[in-house]
Amino acid sequence: MYYFHLVMKIALIGYGKMGHEIEKILVSRGHTIPLIIDFDNTDQLTAENLNACDVAIEFTTPATAYGNIVSCLEAGIPVVCGTTAWLDRLPEATEICQRNGGAFFYASNYSIGVNIFFAVNRQLARMMNRFPEYDVTLNEVHHVQKKDAPSGTAVTLAEDILTGIDRKTSWQLGTTTDPEKLEVTAQRRSVVPGIHTVVWESEADTITIDHTAKNRSGFAMGAVLAAEFLAGKRGAGKVYGMKDLLGF
Numbered sequence: 712m713y714y715f716h717l718v719m720k721i722a723l724i725g726y727g728k729m730g731h732e733i734e735k736i737l738v739s740r741g742h743t744i745p746l747i748i749d750f751d752n753t754d755q756l757t758a759e760n761l762n763a764c765d766v767a768i769e770f771t772t773p774a775t776a777y778g779n780i781v782s783c784l785e786a787g788i789p790v791v792c793g794t795t796a797w798l799d800r801l802p803e804a805t806e807i808c809q810r811n812g813g814a815f816f817y818a819s820n821y822s823i824g825v826n827i828f829f830a831v832n833r834q835l836a837r838m839m840n841r842f843p844e845y846d847v848t849l850n851e852v853h854h855v856q857k858k859d860a861p862s863g864t865a866v867t868l869a870e871d872i873l874t875g876i877d878r879k880t881s882w883q884l885g886t887t888t889d890p891e892k893l894e895v896t897a898q899r900r901s902v903v904p905g906i907h908t909v910v911w912e913s914e915a916d917t918i919t920i921d922h923t924a925k926n927r928s929g930f931a932m933g934a935v936l937a938a939e940f941l942a943g944k945r946g947a948g949k950v951y952g953m954k955d956l957l958g959f
């Protein structure tokens with residue numbers, strides 16, 4: 712998976728927990744970081760500064776992600792975004808990407824392990840469409856600094872379950888007894904990097920699948936692989952995701 716890659720100049724937008732983790736991986740893979748933007752130097756996010764870089768990687772906040780993505784697309788620089796909970800504006804970002812001939816990569820979770828877990832979740836949901844005796848619930852646990860709930864990863868898992876089975880029509884944050892609603896619960900605890908659990912339960916038994924991130928290195932490695940994938944995609948006018956990178 713970690714095949715030959717070009718060495719790139721990366722703009723890092725957001726220098727928090729993920730920004731620092733991504734920096735470590737970029738350096739270990741020979742990339743350089745001519746531009747680092749955080750809340751206190753946003754005036755430096757200019758087309759001129761961005762164009763000194765090959766690709767931008769954006770991990771900031773739900774409130775700031777869209778504006779940062781648009782700045783990159785309008786400057787003509789490919790951008791990888793991992794920020795969650797701004798996706799109501801994805802259609803606008805997609806339109807700007809297409810209009811500007813940009814290249815945009817988005818994933819609610821960049822970890823290879825989580826993307827394998829997504830594939831298992833999709834397959835299991837498809838199988839469960841034939842077995843209405845199983846009810847399904849979803850839970851996520853994250854650190855107390857996390858701004859959004861449910862996590863972007865939980866939203867992806869929930870939407871994939873809804874695609875797979877006919878007996879649920881929407882997901883709901885919090886407990887519910889409505890059989891048509893998929894219950895999604897979220898806890899905030901300590902420094903937990905991320906735990907996602909899907910439980911299928913019948914009178915007879917319980918089937919549980921879960922993913923536990925031990926740290927943030929998996930998320931960061933996936934984001935760097937996405938940035939390497941975007942190199943040379945300038946002008947494509949396309950939005951990419953992990954299925955383009957991993958092939959599943």
Ligand SMILES: NC(=O)C1=CN([C@@H]2O[C@H](COP(=O)(O)OP(=O)(O)OC[C@H]3O[C@@H](n4cnc5c(N)ncnc54)[C@H](O)[C@@H]3O)[C@@H](O)[C@H]2O)C=CC1
Nearest residue numbers: 725726727728729749750771775793794795819820821930
């Ligand atoms: N897609 C994925 O694989 C993953 C996504 N995430 C998401 O990434 C986002 C960031 O997560 P963390 O790094 O843990 O958060 P964090 O709070 O540690 O870091 C966010 C950083 O963005 C900075 N910031 C705020 N406004 C800004 C602006 N206008 N321009 C540039 N920087 C600005 C903050 O000062 C802070 O340093 C969250 O939405 C989180 O859910 C986190 C881990 C993995």
Ligand SMILES: O=C(O)C1=N[C@H](C(=O)O)C[C@H](O)C1
Nearest residue numbers: 795819820857862863864905
């Ligand atoms: O905020 C986090 O930390 C994480 N956010 C992403 C999400 O909302 O799904 C990915 C991961 O779970 C960590």
